[in-house]
Amino acid sequence: MTTSWPFIASANPLEIDHAKGAYLYTRNGEKILDAAGGAIVVNVGHGREEVADAVREAAANSSYAVPPWITPEREALLNELREHWLPAHLPCVHLVSGGSEGNESAIKMAVQYHAAHGLPEKNVILARSLSYHGTTIAMAGVSGHAARKIGIEGLISEPPRILTPNPLRCPLGANHPGAADYYIQNLEATIADVGPDRIAALIAEPMNGSSGGAITAPDGYWERAQAILERHDILLIMDEVMTGFGRTGEKFGCDRFGIEADLLVAGKGMGGGYAAITGVYGRQEIADTIADAGYAVMFHTFGALPISCAASTVVLEILRREDLLANVKRQGAALKAALLSELGQHPHVADVRGEGLLLGVEIVEDRESLTPFPIDQKITDRIVGHAMGNGVFFYPGGTGEYRDIICVGAPFTIDTQEVDLMVTTLKRAIDEVTGA
Numbered sequence: 001m002t003t004s005w006p007f008i009a010s011a012n013p014l015e016i017d018h019a020k021g022a023y024l025y026t027r028n029g030e031k032i033l034d035a036a037g038g039a040i041v042v043n044v045g046h047g048r049e050e051v052a053d054a055v056r057e058a059a060a061n062s063s064y065a066v067p068p069w070i071t072p073e074r075e076a077l078l079n080e081l082r083e084h085w086l087p088a089h090l091p092c093v094h095l096v097s098g099g100s101e102g103n104e105s106a107i108k109m110a111v112q113y114h115a116a117h118g119l120p121e122k123n124v125i126l127a128r129s130l131s132y133h134g135t136t137i138a139m140a141g142v143s144g145h146a147a148r149k150i151g152i153e154g155l156i157s158e159p160p161r162i163l164t165p166n167p168l169r170c171p172l173g174a175n176h177p178g179a180a181d182y183y184i185q186n187l188e189a190t191i192a193d194v195g196p197d198r199i200a201a202l203i204a205e206p207m208n209g210s211s212g213g214a215i216t217a218p219d220g221y222w223e224r225a226q227a228i229l230e231r232h233d234i235l236l237i238m239d240e241v242m243t244g245f246g247r248t249g250e251k252f253g254c255d256r257f258g259i260e261a262d263l264l265v266a267g268k269g270m271g272g273g274y275a276a277i278t279g280v281y282g283r284q285e286i287a288d289t290i291a292d293a294g295y296a297v298m299f300h301t302f303g304a305l306p307i308s309c310a311a312s313t314v315v316l317e318i319l320r321r322e323d324l325l326a327n328v329k330r331q332g333a334a335l336k337a338a339l340l341s342e343l344g345q346h347p348h349v350a351d352v353r354g355e356g357l358l359l360g361v362e363i364v365e366d367r368e369s370l371t372p373f374p375i376d377q378k379i380t381d382r383i384v385g386h387a388m389g390n391g392v393f394f395y396p397g398g399t400g401e402y403r404d405i406i407c408v409g410a411p412f413t414i415d416t417q418e419v420d421l422m423v424t425t426l427k428r429a430i431d432e433v434t435g436a
C-alpha cells in the first residue's frame, strides 16, 4: 500500500512504474527526465539488461558468503577496480553497502592507524562547515548539514570544523583572488586551535555534493591543504561518495584537484543505482599498520554481496566501454555553458557552478548582497516541483541554513536534446517561482 510509504507520508509521492535510459515512467504514464540520476547515483542509465543478467547469475551462483572470503564476483570487481579505476597508491579495498557506512569505516581506520602507531590521543576528526557524509548517528554529527540533524542535536557529537572553501561567499568578497589564502589560513588556525597532535584526519568532499550544490574550492586550495595535513601527520579522507567514478568527468574528484587521498570513499556511481555498494580505498601502509597492531576492520553483514559486486563490475565496464566519462565532460560543459548563458545574469541566480555532471544553481532573493529568500518561501521545493510538473527531476540541495540550491546529477548517457530540455525547464521554473 503506497499510503504507508515512506515512514513519514510525503505530500506528492511519485509512483514509478519503470525506468529506462535517462527517463522515469510513472504509473500515470508520465515520462520524466531523471536529471538528478535519482539521488545523484544513476550513471549508465536505467534498465541495462546486462547488469540485470549479471545480478541474476550472481544470485544463482552463490547467494551469500561472508565478506572477507573470495567469490568469483568479488574477484572480478577487485580486478576491475585495480586495473582500471583506483589510483595506484590506494590498493586496499573494504566494501560496504552505503556512503554512511563507508565514511564511518574510513574514520575508524584513520583512528586505528594512529593508535597502532602508539598515538591513541590522535583521534579527533576535523570536518567542514558545509558538508554531508551520511545519516547514521555518527555521520549526522560529522556532517555540516543542519536540516539533517533536526531533533537529534542532543544525541550527536559535533567535531571541530574548518570552513568549507566557498568562492561565492568568501568573506573577502565574491570570487575574491585571496579566497584560497583565506580558507588555508582558516585550516591552519583550526589545526593549531585543536592541536595537531590530537587530529587523526580531515574528512571532506572534494566538491560539495547536495549540501552546497557543487561548491568548488578556489584554485590551489587543495594542494596547499594536502601539504599542511601531511606536515601534521593528519590523514586526508576524501568522501567521494557522490563525485567518485566519473561524475565530475574525471575518475575521482581528487584527480580534478591533483591530490592524493589517504583513504577514499566512493559509492553511489560505483553501482550506478543497481547495487547497494560503496568502497573504502586505502593506502597499503594504513592496512599494514592496523594489521600489525592486531586490530580488526570488521565487516558489515551485507558488505561485498556477490550480487552487488556483479552489478558494480558490469556498471564500471559499461562506463569504460562506452567512454561515458568523455560524455560527462562533453555534455557537462555544454550544460554548464547553456545554464550560464540562460541564467548567468538572472536577477535571482547567484551562481552556476560545478564540473561534469555535478552542477549546482544557487538562487537568491538579492543578487548583489547574496541574501537568500526567506526559508518559509520554500524556493527550492517549489522550483523542483515546477520542473517536475514539466517533466524534469532536479535534485533539491542545501542544508536549510544554506539555500536555495538546485542540483543537476544526470545519467552520463544524456545527449544534446536532454541538455536543452534541462535548461529550458529549469529556466522556466526559476522565472515562474521567483517571479522574475
Ligand SMILES: Cc1ncc(COP(=O)(O)O)c(C=O)c1O
Binding pocket: 039, 097, 098, 099, 100, 101, 103, 132, 133, 134, 135, 205, 209, 210, 239, 240, 241, 242, 267
Ligand atoms: C558526499 C556524500 N557522502 C555520504 C553520503 C551518504 O551516503 P548513503 O546515503 O549511501 O549512506 C552521501 C549521500 O548522499 C553523499 O552525497
